[in-house]
Structure formats: C-alpha cells, structure tokens
Amino acid sequence: MKNFKSAIGAVAMSTGLLMSSAYAADVSFMSFTFAEEANTTTVQAMLDEFSAAENLTVEPLGFAWGDMQKNIFLRARSGTLPDIAQLSERWLPTFASLEALVDLNTVYGKETLEATFAADALAMGNVNGKQLALPLISGSIGLVANKAVLEQAGVEAPKTVAEFKDALIAVRDNVPNSVPYTMATKNNGSILIDFMIWNWVHGGAIINADGQAVVDTAESRAALQFMVDLMTERLAAPEIDRPDSRRLLAQGASAFYFDAPQTRTFLRDFSGQGEAFDVNVLPVTTPVLAEGDQSTSVQWGHLLVQFAPGATSTAEAPAAKFLSYLTSDAVQTSFPLKMSALPVTNSARAAVADDAYLSAWAAATGASRQNEVGIWSNAADLTTIVGEEVQGALLGQKSVDDAIVAMQSRLAESMANATPAN
Template sequence: MNRLTKALGAVALIGSMGAGTAQADDLSFMSFTYAEEANTATVQGLLDGFKAADGLTVEPLGFAWGDMQKNIFLRARSNTLPNVAQLSERWLPTFASLDQLVDLNTVYGQENLEATFAADALAMGNINGKQFALPLISGSIGMVANKAVLDQAGVEAPTTVAEFKDALIAVRDNVPNSVPYTMATKNNGSILIDFMIWNWVHGGSIIDAEGKVVVDSPESRSALQFMVDLLNERLAAPEIDRPDSRRLLAQGASAFYFDAPQTRTFLRDFSGQGEAFDVNVLPLKTPVLNEGDASTSVQWGHLLVQFAPGATATAEDPADKFLSYLTSDAVQTEFPLKMSALPVTNSARAAVADDAYLTAWAEATGASRANEVGIWSNAADMTTIIGEEVQGALLGQKSVDDAITAMQTRLTESMANATPAS
C-alpha cells in the first residue's frame, strides 16, 4: 500500500489531485511528539514530506505530553480545536463525547480501514463500533534494562520478582549514586502504569470487565507493599517521572524502568551517544511472581484524531489527506522505526519484519493487556485517584491498607456514573 487513499478508491484519489493550489496553514496538528526535543526534527520532517507530496502546509502545535488533554479541552471550549491531534491510546475515551470528534469510518469506510491496518492497532482507536482514531505507532509498555549497568552490578536479566529485587540490591550496592529501578513516583498518569503492571504481576486487578472496582484485595495490597518496600530500601526514589527514568537510565544511573518501545529513541538522545547506545538497551519480559506465570505488559500506541464542525469530514479534506499520508507506506516504514515503535499497517509491518530491536521487544511483550482504567469514560478521574493513593503510600503519608481502602471507596464513587468506552 502506497497511500491509504489508494486502498480507499478513486474518490479520495481524485480529492488529492487539486492540492497544488493550497495555501499556507491548510490544517493544524497538535502533537506531543513535536514538543519533545529529541523528536521535533523528525515530526517536522513528516510535515515537510506531506507538503512535498500533497502541496498542503501544516501548522504544528507542540504541547508536552502531560499538558495535551488539558489543552484539547480548553480549545474545545473556545472552539479552537486543531484539525488533527496526536493522542496516547489511553486518552481516547476521555474525548469520545466531544461533538467535533470525527468517526473515521464515515470518511474512509470500515471495510477499507480493516483491510489496511493491523487489527490490534486499529482496535485502539475504536469505541463502540466508531473509529474515532487511526493508529500512528503501536507496541506495548514493558520493562527496559540498561545492559551495561547490569554488567557493572554483576547480575543477569531477572525473570522472577525475587530475582528482580536481588538485581536491584546488587545495582544499589555496586553502582554508585544509582537509582536501581526508576519507578514512577510522581505524575498520576505514570504512577498508574507502574502500579497497574505490578498489580497484575501479583494477581490483582483494579476494575473487572463489568465495571466493578476490585482493587481492595490481598493481591493489590501485596503489589502496593512491594512498591513501598522498594522505595524504603533505596531501590527506587521519590520524585521520578518517565522523563527522569529515561535520563537516568541513559546516563548509566539506573538499571530498570517501564516504558514503550520508543524509549530507544529517547535513550539515544539522552545518552549523547546516538545509535551507539543501542547495545545497552535491553527489552525484558516483566518479572513474574512465580516461575511459570505468564509475563505481562500494557497495550500501547499513539493515535490520530480529527476534529471538524459537526464531526463531518470527507477524504478530500486537507486533514484527511494528512491522515492518509501519515499512514502511508512511505511514512509507516520509516517514522515508527525512528520512534522505535511498530508500524500500524499490514503492509508496513511486513516490510520491516527484520528489525532486530522490534523483534526483541515483541518477544518480551508477553501477555499484553489493555489499560483497564483507560477503557472507561471517567478514566482521567480514576487515574488521579489511583495516582494520589499510591503516592500517599509511597511517601509514607498513609499505610498500604488505608491507601487501598481509600482507593476502593473513591474509585467506586467515580464509577457510579461511568460507562464503558470500548
């Protein structure tokens, strides 16, 4: 597939033929990747490539990852939404109720989209049968290690939780001024991911498939106690967010953390070594509680959404030509690899199947699970609740029992009027 429009037929193709007379700023694109210093030039390259291919100019709107949701809602209130926005896959349910959000099935056709995109990637943007987003890159959130730090500490890659803790102790004792595991201890969105994964590892869950809050359990208490113990034993540290984790691991001051496959791109930049640092980036299966347990990770990806008056659009609109370009083979066989992520179309995945890093990441993914909080309409509120309660326990402001009990109560109240988003 050379263009999504090629798969969609003559209508979209005809729409692209008149692009030569386009004026500047034909559309706007809000992107958190554009705001990342390591990736600004890469995204600008996409915008330049789109202009060369279609004669259309894109106004980039860069906002930090943590500010994206707030700014989209502010722009919705002031009627200044961008034409296209990049989202983390877990945010989509939060915006599903916006009147301007386009169901892209109405633009491209459901059958054409299903034929073009990998099923797992396309599913991230589907809510109740409506395709509110197209995938841009995909993968999972799993464990990453710095092989050089493991070698310095004299340890092998751990497979069980017990081995993981032993490895952390070895790093603490043998790598000066290190934070062995840069566990997320600030930013509610980051804390949620670490707690959710360790909760799964210990056999717990936050919300079941029917929407019942089930976090008040011995398993969830064990998971949170495990995290508290790591902090108390100086195997983790306070005031750590995902960007801090990336910097510390890239600088040889950390051995482990959770991230998406695009971590390699950040580590190249933060290490100052570029691709030479790749030999140290080691994707690992998340340690399991007991040998024989299935390792787990969180489904992950970046999505593209379109906003339009009345949520009405056609394949001939500049924004839809931009979406077609971003999901074309020309982009999907290059951009995801620059971001150290998986392409989202069937044809692009086949074309890059020999990438060693992505193959290693796929092998380490294990039994990937959907973000069990993100599928609900009140995901933002629940993320805040979980982050606050976990942080309260980590900082010693309340006991593990009190934190889990409060989490159960607050989440149950939040779920009273929630609806499943997918």
C-alpha cells in the same frame, strides 16, 4: 500503506464528496512528539515532506505529553481545536464525547480501514463501533534495562520478582549514586502504569470487566507493599516521572524502568551517544511471582484523531489527506522505526519484520493486556484516584491499607455512573 491514498480518493469520487474551495488549505497538527526535543526534527521533516507532496502547509502545535489533555479540552471550550491531534491510546475514551471528533469510518470506509491496518492497532481507536482514531505507532509498555549497568552490578536480567529485587540491591550496592529502578513516583498517568503492572504481577486488578472497583484485595495490597518496600530500601526514589527514568537510565544511573519501545529513541538522545547506545538497551520480560507464571505488559500506541465542525469530513479534505499520508508506507516504514515502535499497517509491518530490536521487544512482551482504567468514560478521574493513593503510600503519607481502602472507595464512587468507552 501504498493503496490507502488511492483508496480514499476512490471513496471520495464514488460518494461525490470532493473537496470544495470552501476548505482551508492548511492543516493544524497538535503533537506531543513534536514537543520532545529528541523528536522535533524528525516530525518537522515528515511535515515538510507532506507539504511538498500535497502543496499544503501544516502548522505544528507542540505540547508536552502531560499537558495535551488539558489543552485539548481548553481548545474545545474556546472553539480552537486543531484539525489533527496526536493522542496516547489511553486518552481516547476521555475525548470520545467531544462533538467535533470525526468517526473516520465515515471518511475512509470501514472496509478500507480494516483491510489496511493491523487489527490490534486499529482496535485501539475504536469506541462503541466508531473509528474515532487511526493508529500512528504501536507496541506495548514493558520493562527495559540498561545492559551496561546490569553488567557493572554483576547481575543478569531477572525472571522472577525475587530475582528482580536481588538485582536492584546489587545495583544499589555496586553502582554509586544510582536509582536502581526508576519507578514512577509522580505524575498520576505514569504512576498508574507502574502500579497496574505490579498489581497484575501479584494477581490483582483495579476495575473488573463489569465495571466494579476490585482493588481492595490481598493481591493489590501485596503489590502496593512491594512498591513501598522498594522506596524504603532505596531501590526507587521520589519525584520520578517517565522523562526522569529515561534520562537516568541513559546516563548509567538506573538499571530498570517501564516504558514503551520508543524508549530507545529517547535513550539515544539522553545518552549523547546516538545509535551507539543501542547495545545497552535491553527489553526484559516483566518479572513474575513464580517461574512458569505468564508475564504481562500493557497495550500501547499513539493515535491520530480528526476534529471538524459537525464532526464531518471527506476523504479529500486537507486533514484527511494528512492522515492518509501519516499512515502511508512512506511514513510507516520509517517514522515508527525512528520512534523504535511497530508500524500500524499490514504492508509496513511486513516490510520491517526483520528489525532486531522490535523483535526482541515483541519476545519480551508476554501477554499484553488492555489498560483496565483507560477503557472507561471516566478514565481521567480513575487515573487521578489511583495515582494519588499510590503516591500517598509511596511517600509514607498513609499506610498501604489506608491507601487501598481509600482507593477502593473513591474508585467505586467514580464508577457508579461510568460507561465502557469501547
């Protein structure tokens, strides 16, 4: 975003909030993308460019995606929070109550942010009218396929659930040692996404708009039974998390899994083929129960939050300068594409509108829906409940009916004191 840096400078000048010598010169940046082997070099290059431009050093703190939330809370308790942290969009409600979290409207100005960012991207970081995060990359979570594996199995991209299952059977029977659908069967956060999507496909829901647990229905039972049947028929496998899904699909041992558009970047690395593997990456519309039904996906993105003493910052603080750099045109026309994701600013989206892969992903997105668990203040607890109960059914530790009944009871108890996060 070309004018964002100059705009925030104007904000700082007009309010008299110029950075004083009391501010530290360095910025600490906690990032799960930096911890990903495929992306460490890309992130480091971006940090080096910022340091060269602003004469400020950045300390990267890399943590695995699954460890980020725990480490942020530990650092909050010990008073060692980073200046800037990267979040998955679904985590923001969990951290909304941290006293050090800065409302970025007070730093850059609400009107400036609304004029700069695409509305859908900016909305991911808004909680109760406060802009607690800025978007870094955006997109959706949908179905992706390995085109070469489909061809080996003699099938095309399925449009209905019945066609999807037929395709999985063909892969199982024609592609040796394969896991046709690398459904998430461990890691509660990953399991939640797969169940949520299949639940929507079958007409179910987990939490309604009024905050009521509504999973104890025939539709949700059908969704969970569908997932259990895939396990029973060897169309899915235990002990699979998103990194495993990416690796197996990249190695030609899987046909389908759910992921965000940045999957292309991981697949390039895991395949060992780099960009040559792109011809195999096929965005697929999520199958529907009946032709004519509306396909769906989950809203997705990465966010950036700022922590500061008293939750107070200025547009000229080093951390704020780093945020403005990460959302500048120089970064947004490059980094999201390297991550195989959509830029978040209006100017950057216009500049990369002809990207074929992102256009194909957008065409396969269908009706993207908000994460119905992530919008609540107790999102972490809800995620654990859904993940544990679904996993129990998938592993044969309890029946589908018992899992749904227990899920409903536990969700209702957790929602008794919950409040909407946005």
